[in-house]
Amino acid sequence: MIETPYLLFLGDAPDPLAAKVAQGIRDWRPEYAVGQFRMDGCKADLGLPDMDLAEAKAAGAKTLVVGVANRGGVISQAWKKVLVTALEEGFDLASGLHNLLRDEADLAAVAEATGRALHDVRVPEVDYPIANGVPRSGKRCLAVGTDCSVGKMYTALAMDRSMQAMGMKATFRATGQTGILITGEGVPLDAVVADFMAGAVEWLTPDNDADHWDLIEGQGSLFHVSYSGVTMALIHGGQPDALILSHEPTRAHMRGLPGYELPTLEALRDMALPLARIANPKAQVVGISVNTKALSEDQALDYLEQTEKRMGLPTVDPFRQGADRLAQALAAL
Amino acid sequence: MIETPYLLFLGDAPDPLAAKVAQGIRDWRPEYAVGQFRMDGCKADLGLPDMDLAEAKAAGAKTLVVGVANRGGVISQAWKKVLVTALEEGFDLASGLHNLLRDEADLAAVAEATGRALHDVRVPEVDYPIANGVPRSGKRCLAVGTDCSVGKMYTALAMDRSMQAMGMKATFRATGQTGILITGEGVPLDAVVADFMAGAVEWLTPDNDADHWDLIEGQGSLFHVSYSGVTMALIHGGQPDALILSHEPTRAHMRGLPGYELPTLEALRDMALPLARIANPKAQVVGISVNTKALSEDQALDYLEQTEKRMGLPTVDPFRQGADRLAQALAAL
Numbered sequence: 001m002i003e004t005p006y007l008l009f010l011g012d013a014p015d016p017l018a019a020k021v022a023q024g025i026r027d028w029r030p031e032y033a034v035g036q037f038r039m040d041g042c043k044a045d046l047g048l049p050d051m052d053l054a055e056a057k058a059a060g061a062k063t064l065v066v067g068v069a070n071r072g073g074v075i076s077q078a079w080k081k082v083l084v085t086a087l088e089e090g091f092d093l094a095s096g097l098h099n100l101l102r103d104e105a106d107l108a109a110v111a112e113a114t115g116r117a118l119h120d121v122r123v124p125e126v127d128y129p130i131a132n133g134v135p136r137s138g139k140r141c142l143a144v145g146t147d148c149s150v151g152k153m154y155t156a157l158a159m160d161r162s163m164q165a166m167g168m169k170a171t172f173r174a175t176g177q178t179g180i181l182i183t184g185e186g187v188p189l190d191a192v193v194a195d196f197m198a199g200a201v202e203w204l205t206p207d208n209d210a211d212h213w214d215l216i217e218g219q220g221s222l223f224h225v226s227y228s229g230v231t232m233a234l235i236h237g238g239q240p241d242a243l244i245l246s247h248e249p250t251r252a253h254m255r256g257l258p259g260y261e262l263p264t265l266e267a268l269r270d271m272a273l274p275l276a277r278i279a280n281p282k283a284q285v286v287g288i289s290v291n292t293k294a295l296s297e298d299q300a301l302d303y304l305e306q307t308e309k310r311m312g313l314p315t316v317d318p319f320r321q322g323a324d325r326l327a328q329a330l331a332a333l
Numbered sequence: 334m335i336e337t338p339y340l341l342f343l344g345d346a347p348d349p350l351a352a353k354v355a356q357g358i359r360d361w362r363p364e365y366a367v368g369q370f371r372m373d374g375c376k377a378d379l380g381l382p383d384m385d386l387a388e389a390k391a392a393g394a395k396t397l398v399v400g401v402a403n404r405g406g407v408i409s410q411a412w413k414k415v416l417v418t419a420l421e422e423g424f425d426l427a428s429g430l431h432n433l434l435r436d437e438a439d440l441a442a443v444a445e446a447t448g449r450a451l452h453d454v455r456v457p458e459v460d461y462p463i464a465n466g467v468p469r470s471g472k473r474c475l476a477v478g479t480d481c482s483v484g485k486m487y488t489a490l491a492m493d494r495s496m497q498a499m500g501m502k503a504t505f506r507a508t509g510q511t512g513i514l515i516t517g518e519g520v521p522l523d524a525v526v527a528d529f530m531a532g533a534v535e536w537l538t539p540d541n542d543a544d545h546w547d548l549i550e551g552q553g554s555l556f557h558v559s560y561s562g563v564t565m566a567l568i569h570g571g572q573p574d575a576l577i578l579s580h581e582p583t584r585a586h587m588r589g590l591p592g593y594e595l596p597t598l599e600a601l602r603d604m605a606l607p608l609a610r611i612a613n614p615k616a617q618v619v620g621i622s623v624n625t626k627a628l629s630e631d632q633a634l635d636y637l638e639q640t641e642k643r644m645g646l647p648t649v650d651p652f653r654q655g656a657d658r659l660a661q662a663l664a665a666l
Contacts (some may be wrong), residue, residue, distance in 0.1 A: 190528040191527065191528070194526070229526070230527045230562060232555075234561075260611075270414050275604070
């Protein structure tokens with residue numbers, strides 16, 4: 001578990017998109033984001049107070065989160081100076097970068113000497129069990145997509161926000177790097193060894209109050225041949241009571257797989273539901289989330305309305321409309 | 334790749350079952366098994382010539398294979414003496430044990446000093462790619478089971494034997510520890526990191542002659558919630574043209590999962606085929622293999638006949654009957 005709150009390190013981000021992990025934390029867990037640390041030339045701005053390390057320390061920050069993609073896979077010397085100083089001043093470091101903090105000899109040495117933690121959230125830190133399939137108390141919801149990167153994490157976070165606002169008991173359960181940095185904990189599922197994937201999801205979503213919902217961050221797609229095994233482990237380890245179908249309507253082919261068409265929402269429903277019912281016979285498809293970013297407002301609303309009529313399920317774009325209707329669908333179960 | 338042929342180390346096996354990995358090598362690759370090494374008190378006997386290390390060396394053996402399960406997860410001192418001497422006399426070592434050869438300081442030191450290899454086949458040795466889903470030349474067959482441990486490996490090995498005898502081009506592709514020790518190469522799929530599972534299967538079954546069949550060793554089951562993600566990766570990474578349904582008809586519940594009933598063969602067919610067609614639209618279910626070990630000969634033949642009639646597919650027990658009819662089903666495709 002990563003200690004909160006955070007100082008968000010934006011480094012020398014060449015554009016706002018490079019800081020999208022920090023932006024996600026700021027958007028979804030503003031209470032964790034006490035400030036931003038920007039270096040000369042930084043082109044990103046989260047609208048948070050700019051702080052140096054001492055100011056952030058005084059404001060209560062515990063962990064410096066590298067919330068920016070680095071260039072060329074190298075942690076630059078310019079960054080290093082800040083990161084080393086942060087360790088020396090009592091911050092832990094957390095990062096979702098491909099190149100690991102722990103593999104940098106100087107950072108590892110200073111962390112060791114100062115007793116601070118280096119959190120590389122791409123690396124599993126737990127010996128997960130093999131899944132046992134035993135039914136668990138509490139309820140769980142999983143978004144499954146027609147493709148990768150269609151908004152499954154965003155959907156779960158938006159539902160969490162709606163449910164908190166409605167006074168429902170809910171917890172967002174992170175299964176990817178960005179989700180883990182947003183919440184401070186989770187399972188980096190794509191890095192877990194095959195035999196333990198479903199067990200890791202069981203571990204992440206334990207017994208809970210009967211009226212509590214775990215909102216499990218989805219990964220991959222049953223229809224994406226590179227990652228479908230990860231999706232399968234989420235469906236069987238997660239034992240979801242409720243499935244949300246997630247879709248992006250303008251994509252020409254499956255992400256990274258020219259020659260593979262996206263399935264219809266009907267095909268996704270018909271594939272995912274029988275698989276989910278192996279682990280949870282009461283599983284139901286309760287709603288649809290659509291990422292309509294590529295459509296105009298009129299097109300988007302028309303698409304959502306047509307889809308809702310066709311599928312007979314509440315259909316929303318959580319970004320344009322919020323996820324209240326999906327939260328209500330869970331409440332109605 | 335493990336160098337062949339092998340001297341099979343049976344150690345102090347307390348019973349024949351403890352040596353089942355060695356038995357598998359002896360049964361399926363007799364040309365790799367030049368002899369057996371038995372210690373005092375060994376209760377297993379493969380019917381191979383008993384050899385000491387010098388005799389095995391003279392007979393051409395390259396690798397000493399630990400073909401026996403050890404007791405209590407410890408590599409005993411009695412074994413160690415043989416293993417160290419084998420390294421010194423020029424053998425590589427190979428093992429599928431949970432506790433790794435490389436984690437034994439003395440073995441690691443001697444292997445280093447002598448330049449010999451320690452093959453722990455539970456550990457992936459390759460940086461597998463992420464699956465790209467590109468169609469491959471050649472044909473592939475995969476056995477999918479109603480449960481784990483219903484005879485999928487045995488089915489693929491028996492089909493390989495039948496196809497070789499019929500003059501067909503075929504290669505058994507190992508995805509588990511026993512299969513890898515039998516053939517000397519393969520992918521330990523249950524130990525591969527989630528994101529690379531399907532890519533590892535693609536790597537294992539590359540482009541081949543148009544009339545060549547890869548017989549991919551199955552793992553887990555789509556209906557086994559602990560391991561279904563691994564099965565999914567085999568279906569999508571393997572791009573099978575042909576599926577064999579595998580079943581054991583007397584099991585009371587899914588292996589290790591009380592409370593989970595086995596699916597019917599119809600349910601397995603209806604789940605596996607649409608998933609397989611995502612990666613290979615021409616995929617077909619071509620036959621059924623049943624492990625009838627728990628049935629009498631009469632019961633078995635009756636069950637096979639009834640199942641064949643019901644499902645409309647050639648149905649055999651490869652152990653009782655051989656796999657010729659399954660091989661013919663592939664030839665007819």
